[in-house]
Amino acid sequence: MSAASRQVRAWASLLVILNASVVFAGFIAPYAPNEQNRNLPFAGPTRLHFIETTGQFHLRPFVYLVVSTPGSVDKYEEDRSRRYPVRFLIRGARYTIAGFAADRHLFGVEEPAKVFLFGTDQFGRDVFSRLLVGAQISLVAGVLAAGLALSLGVALGALAGFYGGWTDDAVMRIAELFLALPWLYLLLAVRSVLPLHIDPARAFLLLVTVIGFVGWARPARLIRGMVLSAKRRDHVLAARAFGATDMYVLRRHVLPQTAGVVLTQLAVLVPRYILAEVTLSFFGLGVAEPVPSWGNMLAAVQRYDVLTSYWWMFLPGIALSPVFLLYYALANALHEHTALLSS
Amino acid sequence: MKRVVERLLTPALLIAVACAAVAGAPQRAAVRAEDLLVSRAEIGRPGGQLVINQRAEPKTLNPVTAVDSVSGEVIKNTIADLIHVNRETQRAEPALAKAWTMSSDGRRYTVTLRQGLRFSDGDPFDADDVVFSFRVHLDEKAHSGQRDLLTIGGQPIAVRKIDQHTVQFDLAEPRAGAERLFDGVAILPRHLLERFHTEGRLADAWGLSTPAAQMAGLGPFRFKEYVPGERLVLERNPYYWKADRSGTRLPYLDRLVFMPVTSDDAQTMRFQSGEADIASKMTAASFDVLAKARQAAPYKLVDLGAGLDYSFLFFNLNDLGSSKLPDTARKQGWFRQVAFRQAISLAIDREAIVRLVYRGHATPLWGHVPPGNKVWINRSIPQPARSLDRARQLLRAARFSSKPDGTLVDQRGDLVEFSIVTNAGNSERVQMATIIQDDLRQLGINVHVVTLELRALVDRLLKTHDYEACVLGLGNADGNPNTEMNVWLSSGATHLWSPEQSRPATPWEAEIDTLMRRQLTTLDPTARKRLYDKVQELVAQNLPFIFLVSPNVLVGADKGLGNFRPAVLDPHTLWNVEELFWRQKRSSGTP
Numbered sequence: 009m010s011a012a013s014r015q016v017r018a019w020a021s022l023l024v025i026l027n028a029s030v031v032f033a034g035f036i037a038p039y040a041p042n043e044q045n046r047n048l049p050f051a052g053p054t055r056l057h058f059i060e061t062t063g064q065f066h067l068r069p070f071v072y073l074v075v076s077t078p079g080s081v082d083k084y085e086e087d088r089s090r091r092y093p094v095r096f097l098i099r100g101a102r103y104t105i106a107g108f109a110a111d112r113h114l115f116g117v118e119e120p121a122k123v124f125l126f127g128t129d130q131f132g133r134d135v136f137s138r139l140l141v142g143a144q145i146s147l148v149a150g151v152l153a154a155g156l157a158l159s160l161g162v163a164l165g166a167l168a169g170f171y172g173g174w175t176d177d178a179v180m181r182i183a184e185l186f187l188a189l190p191w192l193y194l195l196l197a198v199r200s201v202l203p204l205h206i207d208p209a210r211a212f213l214l215l216v217t218v219i220g221f222v223g224w225a226r227p228a229r230l231i232r233g234m235v236l237s238a239k240r241r242d243h244v245l246a247a248r249a250f251g252a253t254d255m256y257v258l259r260r261h262v263l264p265q266t267a268g269v270v271l272t273q274l275a276v277l278v279p280r281y282i283l284a285e286v287t288l289s290f291f292g293l294g295v296a297e298p299v300p301s302w303g304n305m306l307a308a309v310q311r312y313d314v315l316t317s318y319w320w321m322f323l324p325g326i327a328l329s330p331v332f333l334l335y336y337a338l339a340n341a342l343h344e345h346t347a348l349l350s351s
Numbered sequence: 352m353k354r355v356v357e358r359l360l361t362p363a364l365l366i367a368v369a370c371a372a373v374a375g376a377p378q379r380a381a382v383r384a385e386d387l388l389v390s391r392a393e394i395g396r397p398g399g400q401l402v403i404n405q406r407a408e409p410k411t412l413n414p415v416t417a418v419d420s421v422s423g424e425v426i427k428n429t430i431a432d433l434i435h436v437n438r439e440t441q442r443a444e445p446a447l448a449k450a451w452t453m454s455s456d457g458r459r460y461t462v463t464l465r466q467g468l469r470f471s472d473g474d475p476f477d478a479d480d481v482v483f484s485f486r487v488h489l490d491e492k493a494h495s496g497q498r499d500l501l502t503i504g505g506q507p508i509a510v511r512k513i514d515q516h517t518v519q520f521d522l523a524e525p526r527a528g529a530e531r532l533f534d535g536v537a538i539l540p541r542h543l544l545e546r547f548h549t550e551g552r553l554a555d556a557w558g559l560s561t562p563a564a565q566m567a568g569l570g571p572f573r574f575k576e577y578v579p580g581e582r583l584v585l586e587r588n589p590y591y592w593k594a595d596r597s598g599t600r601l602p603y604l605d606r607l608v609f610m611p612v613t614s615d616d617a618q619t620m621r622f623q624s625g626e627a628d629i630a631s632k633m634t635a636a637s638f639d640v641l642a643k644a645r646q647a648a649p650y651k652l653v654d655l656g657a658g659l660d661y662s663f664l665f666f667n668l669n670d671l672g673s674s675k676l677p678d679t680a681r682k683q684g685w686f687r688q689v690a691f692r693q694a695i696s697l698a699i700d701r702e703a704i705v706r707l708v709y710r711g712h713a714t715p716l717w718g719h720v721p722p723g724n725k726v727w728i729n730r731s732i733p734q735p736a737r738s739l740d741r742a743r744q745l746l747r748a749a750r751f752s753s754k755p756d757g758t759l760v761d762q763r764g765d766l767v768e769f770s771i772v773t774n775a776g777n778s779e780r781v782q783m784a785t786i787i788q789d790d791l792r793q794l795g796i797n798v799h800v801v802t803l804e805l806r807a808l809v810d811r812l813l814k815t816h817d818y819e820a821c822v823l824g825l826g827n828a829d830g831n832p833n834t835e836m837n838v839w840l841s842s843g844a845t846h847l848w849s850p851e852q853s854r855p856a857t858p859w860e861a862e863i864d865t866l867m868r869r870q871l872t873t874l875d876p877t878a879r880k881r882l883y884d885k886v887q888e889l890v891a892q893n894l895p896f897i898f899l900v901s902p903n904v905l906v907g908a909d910k911g912l913g914n915f916r917p918a919v920l921d922p923h924t925l926w927n928v929e930e931l932f933w934r935q936k937r938s939s940g941t942p
Contacts (some may be wrong), residue, residue, distance in 0.1 A: 044789050046703040081639070081710040131707060131785065204818075205770045205799040297785055297800060311778065312616035313636035317643070 012345040019338035034103030037137035038116040042298035045132030050082040092121035127320035142300035150282035156220025165231025183225035208299045268346025275339035279332040386465035395932025400606035413557040414537035430537035431569035438918035438926035443530045457525030464516045469590040471573035478512040483541040485510040571602040571929035583609040603932035633905040635712040657723035658904040662824035663896035668848040669816040690749040692894040697742040708782045712903040721901030724830045729887040759795035768797040769819040775802035
């Protein structure tokens with residue numbers, strides 16, 4: 009196995025783990041994403057302790073109860089009279105994973121203490137739990153939308169490249185139109201004619217459809233070019249001479265040639281569409297509160313007081329970068345891999 | 352001969368200036384002695400300018416036709432009224448009127464004007480300007496915002512000139528606190544505006560492109576220049592009719608500079624960096640950010656406590672007919688039940704709103720008169736503590752029931768679910784709606800929060816009635832019940848839950864109509880208070896509005912600004928703009 013393909017495997021499996029772990033968000037998250045702790049707004053990340061005030065060391069980390077400083081809204085003190093060890097597989101809020109309901113959480117502490125790894129937002133909601141559950145929307149939306157955009161792109165690109173003539177002209181002109189339109193404004197206009205309330209599941213589907221549908225033009229142009237060159241190759245012409253049908257030639261000889269490019273495109277498009285979800289939710293076009301997504305979580309950072317006072321509210325933004333790096337590393341490895349194959 | 356008269360007259364004027372009824376007195380003599388009003392504020396030093404941020408750009412400088420608050424903020428500094436409500440004492444005080452008397456039946460007011468005053472272009476002011484101004488404000492075609500207030504018992508106030516410095520006002524029926532009606536009614540320069548008025552083009556007069564020389568007023572400042580998108584500058588009116596105790600003519604400041612800064616956050620940053628000198632109507636979040644750096648900062652911040660604004664949740668109680676919006680009409684079956692509204696009210700955690708949304712800078716509310724309105728509040732309005740159990744009991748009694756999974760259903764088995772709309776630009780309202788959403792989830796009610804642009808929202812509320820519930824706020828400009836007539840009368844345009852009814856839809860709305868109309872004509876203050884107390888009771892019992900909180904008035908100003916005495920009444924910081932001064936000379940290049 010070549011170095012390039014080993015890399016592809018490594019990055020791809022890391023990404024699979026990442027996306028799979030998002031499915032278990034409800035289990036990993038210690039709290040329900042919309043659970044408000046109204047006496048703990050903008051509490052900083054809970055400190056994990058190993059050494060007690062008496063100096064005694066504990067291997068199992070523990071937290072103290074956090075209470076708000078009297079007369080202040082966002083200042084807190086630890087009540088060190090009792091320690092609350094971090095427990096694993098603790099019972100808590102109910103959640104569902106692929107339709108199965110459960111109430112065991114990976115970790116947590118005994119009530120009334122709380123463990124907020126990434127602090128809380130303005131309503132006292134756990135940012136860590138929201139980040140994980142929000143990833144379900146943001147990451148999955150990216151993958152689904154990229155899948156949709158690529159399928160449309162491959163189908164239309166292949167059609168245009170293979171048949172040429174007026175089909176080619178029509179598809180490519182439409183693609184150019186799609187590239188030229190000012191999408192954000194158009195989407196804002198579309199949102200205003202939709203009904204006032206859209207439930208989160210439908211909003212999510214709508215989001216994926218919109219992002220995917222808008223994005224087909226670029227991959228379509230790429231695929232068209234590949235198909236155009238592939239259909240003139242000798243073995244394709246030979247297959248035709250033997251009387252192969254269009255469908256057969258496309259399936260057997262032309263499209264496989266584009267596989268490398270399609271996969272690379274996928275790895276490039278997913279992060280771009282994750283970002284699109286973030287942008288759309290940021291503008292209020294995505295899923296609505298109280299359902300978290302990275303976009304609507306980041307929207308809170310627009311506020312000057314949040315921007316200057318509560319650094320942990322930036323974490324959804326910071327979380328984006330490792331995800332993107334993984335995808336770009338995969339795209340890079342895929343690119344090298346296909347380059348190797350074709351040479 | 353003429354000279355003799357002048358000589359005789361001048362000392363007479365100096366001794367008893369109020370005695371304006373010197374028949375046929377030559378005007379020229381009167382101009383010499385100016386009836387200046389002497390301010391009791393700290394004596395300041397002249398010079399400098401004040402930079403003020405605004406949410407948007409003003410649309411006009413015409414005091415008659417301006418309707419938006421941004422234009423109003425600018426215009427207030429260029430106009431004067433006969434009788435003015437002191438924002439600090441909340442009492443009516445003489446302004447352009449030197450004195451006034453009320454007849455015993457409360458229907459005739461005789462106002463004596465200050466003599467020798469001039470408009471900001473130097474032209475003299477007298478009773479003709481007053482009569483002209485009221486003619487304009489009362490002219491239906493002029494679309495003055497003041498017209499409704501000046502129409503009493505269905506008839507416009509009759510204005511008559513007695514002599515050059517005395518004007519008489521006749522009311523169709525007695526009106527409690529009628530002198531307050533004069534507050535904010537701008538006295539206009541007849542010599543500049545009469546032409547526009549007779550030609551019916553008043554709305555075209557005094558736009559932002561009008562040359563400064565064609566505008567004049569009696570306020571402390573006058574228009575200087577307007578640079579679109581950048582700034583609007585007012586300059587000192589050299590003829591202003593107030594002076595300080597040392598005899599220096601007010602205002603002290605040379606210029607007011609208004610700059611459009613659209614976002615709250617940008618305004619906060621500009622104030623923090625000293626690019627703006629004054630901050631009014633700050634959000635609690637901005638206030639706290641600024642407060643954190645207060646020790647080292649060159650500004651001071653003031654929390655004036657509860658103001659006169661109040662926010663509330665209300666349901667769509669409009670008569671929707673049978674045609675459109677069948678879904679909303681079905682839900683109105685719940686909304687119309689008082690028990691349902693009471694249950695919602697009991698479930699709302701007002702303390703959480705105060706703490707989480709306003710960071711402690713607000714007061715929870717159960718009635719429509721906020722605690723900032725000390726004169727009119729009915730302190731016996733019950734303030735039931737939040738109780739989900741009590742809310743559930745009420746819902747059960749109203750034949751709502753819970754499904755095993757906790758969701759609430761009505762007697763037909765329909766899920767109780769509705770959306771709350773609010774304006775996207777107001778993050779505090781959006782946050783309140785988010786808290787209510789979570790509160791009601793605990794009753795098993797599924798609430799969706801939908802944010803809309805303000806204009807689209809108002810359109811739904813007042814025109815199409817296509818909404819289910821809404822979080823909104825209202826303010827009372829001077830704390831007086833009369834200014835809230837259009838909210839509480841069932842025929843009122845701001846009777847938000849069901850505006851402009853041809854007849855009251857419910858017995859309690861009919862009763863409120865009667866009480867509000869009666870308090871309007873009751874002269875005895877205690878009797879009037881009793882009537883308004885009853886209105887507050889009825890509102891609190893029937894909850895057409897489910898009251899949430901009243902935000903505190905939060906303001907700030909540069910530490911070097913003298914006579915800065917912010918008030919709970921609007922305009923909070925600029926009500927005494929003529930008295931404001933800089934303690935130290937500041938380098939004030941033109942911005």
